[in-house]
Amino acid sequence: MRLSEDDLLVVLSMRGYDLYNNPYKYSVDSQSTYRLTLSREEEDVVAKDRVRRAFNQSEDAAKIVNASLQHIYQDYTVMVTLKNKISGDTVSFSVLNE
Incomplete structure (x- = not known):
């Protein structure tokens, strides 16, 4: 799944990491998107966070x-x-x- 940096933060926190301790920092497709394989639960949490951000921003x-x-x-x-x-x-x- 393609992830923005905001999406990546959600996945990292679910996996017990943060941006400074990011094991996926070399999985960068570009300056602003990441490509990771997510579990169904992680996909659901990312989708809900995207909706929350749409409301807040x-x-x-x-x-x-x-x-x-x-x-x-x-x-x-x-x-x-x-x-x-x-x-x-x-x-x-x-x-x-x-």
Whole structure:
């Protein structure tokens, strides 16, 4: 599975490591992604952490929407709502054409 550094931190903590004691530091595919084989439990925890980060860092989601829809919504304000299907929590924000 491809992992960002944030994802890698989750897996390392599950395996009893940290970034300074990282046995996978040479498994780097690029400057920002890692490729590791994960157990099903680790995949689930990484997925849940990605959802949590999306809720806590909604400006990142706004940047993705902005880059994807830039030419479509120049005359509109786009509202985005993220909803966690398990907990029912929602986060809403508007995306400005910048």
